[in-house]
Amino acid sequence: MSVVDDLRDLILRGRYAPGARLGEVELAETLGVSRTPVREALRRLQAEGLVEVVANRGARVAEHPAGDLETVFELRARIEGLAARQAAAVATAEDADRLHGIAVALREHAERHDLDAVYRLNADFHQGLVRLGGSAVLAQSLSALIHSPVLLRTYGSFDAEAMRRSADHHIEIAAAVRAGDPDWAEAVMRAHLFSARASLLGPRRRDDG
Amino acid sequence: MSVVDDLRDLILRGRYAPGARLGEVELAETLGVSRTPVREALRRLQAEGLVEVVANRGARVAEHPAGDLETVFELRARIEGLAARQAAAVATAEDADRLHGIAVALREHAERHDLDAVYRLNADFHQGLVRLGGSAVLAQSLSALIHSPVLLRTYGSFDAEAMRRSADHHIEIAAAVRAGDPDWAEAVMRAHLFSARASLLGPRRRDDG
DNA sequence: CGCTCATGGATTGCATACAAATCCTTGCTA
DNA sequence: TAGCAAGGATTTGTATGCAATCCATGAGCG
Structure with a gap:
């Protein structure tokens, strides 16, 4: 290496x-x-x-300021949302099936709380999706965001429900890609990332009434 | 240097x-x-x-494939859209006035077709806006996209109308920031970038009817 | 007693020398 | 003449030595 x-x-x-x-x-x-x-x-x-x-x-x-973490997820939602959209537009059935395979494996390992495998499969899934979109600049933009020390520990702060939700999101994204539905794919991806943000950072402050 | x-x-x-x-x-x-x-x-x-x-x-x-240029603008629309949104949320009146000043200068130089000055002021404006958003990761994500050889020649392919529109967009963005209106700021920024994309790449293929 | 400044140690920045890999030419063979 | 192989030339990868910069400690002075 x-x-x-x-x-x-x-x-x-x-x-x-x-x-x-x-x-x-x-x-x-x-x-x-x-x-x-x-x-x-x-x-x-x-x-x-x-x-x-x-x-x-x-x-x-580098010490990423705490506030940056919010921005990281905002950015990922927008960038990976685009990646999911493009992937859904161009992916073949085989591509989608491969994504689906990864998502299923991820869900199984998640149920057994095998975090190392979940880490790896999650990375495979997101990278695979970005690669489907096909654009090098997109992958480039994301790599800087995903290579963040905090994100590596993401799953450590997930409870059982959040873990299950995250796994299901992957399955749903694969389904949206297979359906060739860019809007659906992007929407789920955004939900996926905002859900992860909530698990990591806790509930967002809401306006006091 | x-x-x-x-x-x-x-x-x-x-x-x-x-x-x-x-x-x-x-x-x-x-x-x-x-x-x-x-x-x-x-x-x-x-x-x-x-x-x-x-x-x-x-x-x-690096040779950026032609198709990447579309993606660059898609990404910039999303990322700088977020930057504009955040800037509008936090900027003071002085910040907005400074942006407005740059935008006015930019419009004047644009009318005289002083391209070098327009380049510089445009970079100042966009960087200033991103800096207002305040997040280092945001600036980081953008720098890779803006440092693209093709983008440097952007204004060379603008006609008079496109140049005027671009200059006006900057003014409008400054106004939206001054009004503290994130939705407006983001929307104009997206229009600004898609307009630039159209000038660079020509009209997008529309579905044949 | 506190502040300033100098000096020493340590660390980074740069240049050069050597090792390893790649390519390009040239000569041989079928 | 086309193809291939070998060897040299060029280029990249790594190591090491020296110069420049920075930080800390301590002495001198107010």
Whole structure:
């Protein structure tokens, strides 16, 4: 695996907490390479928004302000909504069946609370859907949003009902794609993400009456 | 200016066409530095989606498929639509007045077909609006989309009417922000971007009747 | 006692040297 | 003459050394 992937994994798995200093020599020793590839990896992750580097002062794991998390889901709802729409417009029956297969597997693992498998299948599903849309810029825009340390722990804060709802959303999205119904696909995807946001952040403040 | 900014400028200004090879030694000589900072810049621009690098085979300027341009505007409409919405929700009167000032200047320069100034003011306006929204992830998501070689030539393909419309859109967005009306702001922003798309790509295919 | 400034240690930024991989040419063979 | 293989040339990947910058500690002065 490449240095940048190794380093991204380290950060995403929480080995380095947000705000933690990322010394070049320390990382080089940890990863068993010299400083040069480490530096290049840091620059890439900087562009991905995962680390912040100040000139002559080194790199730190980016700390996404709490308020940003709301925006992340707003953005994902809009961007992945578009992805779902485009996927529904162009997907073949085989494509939709493959998505459906992933969704079914995800639901089974969710019932057994096998979180690692759920993580993986969820990533497969969303990436597969984006790939169906076919546009590289769309995938590009999303990658920066999904590579966020907080999102990796998403399922940890789901209760049983939320988990079941999330799994069912995947099934429904696959159905909408199979039906070739862009409006339906986008709507479910948006519901899916707003539901996840609610589970993560709790109920939104409503206007006092 | 930093190496990555220099290199980005070179690409964006068309000095290296899409698909063109980006040799490390050549860039190093052109920019007057060694290969090391060039390599780091290439990795950053790779993450930004501006260049494609294949392992052991070097970097090329990314060629965005023609179809991607449609998606770029779809995405911008959704993302900047959110930015406009958030800006309208939080902006002070001073913020809105500053936007209005930029928009007025932009309209004046547009009437004189001073394209360079229009480029700059347009960038100022959109960046200023995003900054008002306040979210770093939002700005992050947009930067990759706006740093697209094609978009730099946008105004070149505008006719007089499209130019006037674009300028008026900015004025109207500033008004919506000043009115604190998120729905209005988002709607105008979407119109603004779809209008630009139409000028760039021509009329969309409509269903044959 | 507190503030300023200098000096030392540590860390990043850059350049250069070497290793590995790729490509391009050239010569051989069928 | 077309195809292939081998070797050199070019290019990328990595390591290391040096210069520049930054931060902290402490001495000197008000």
